[in-house]
Amino acid sequence: MSAQRVAYTLDSTLETVNSAEETAGRMATEAGFEDEEVMKISMAVREAAVNAVLHGNAYDPGKKVSLAFERIGSDLVITIRDQGHGLDLSKIPDPLAPENLLKTSGRGIFLIRSFMDEVHIHPTQTGTEIKLVKHVHGSAAGGKEASQ
């Protein structure tokens, strides 16, 4: 099984968010996913890119977003890294809790976990790396999450 990797270094802008989403959709289509799965993958990547640009790098023009797509075996693996101060996972509230339902933010990570088979979040003081995995043949039902 051959491995393919495509990587990009992008500015901390809204254009990066749209570009990441579009590229994810193209990569997922080329990997053989059905339309609905393509939509889920591209939306998960969009949400991760929003986190990187908005919350991680805070639109800082001096900070970049790294985006990589890999075909590893039968998996599509997408890695997004920012240069912020590191996501504090303990501060992400459960968006499904009754007291949080009417909050206007805080659903991005939840949607990413809902749409991907595996989500690995690795925050450090020099940035957050989030790795999204989708099995091409969909062996997993629902999202699985593992934080590192």
Added chain:
Amino acid sequence: MTMKSSTRQVDGVTIVDLSGRITLGEGSVILRDAVRDLLSKGQKKILLNLGDVNYIDSSGIGELVSAFTTVRNQGGELKLLNLTKKVHDLLQITKLYTVFDVKDDEAAAVKSFS
């Protein structure tokens, strides 16, 4: 595709026809401005027609929630009409489907406003 918004009046209810994407940036701003404009004119019975909204992200969901609570806090009502499957599914998994008053028939939706 960017978002477009237009409004019309039916029996005292303002129907906002939205099309395109409600996402971080322009789409969310257009929705926010549309609702603020209606409230400033005293139009507090608002029906958001999402039939031509083909994509919404977490920021767009947040904007819908903000519109809902803003209108409600001013004594008005905001309801949703004609959800596409994608938007319906998103509201289901975020448990917002039961928070919003969701309609699929415009005439019945207009009549449902108090």
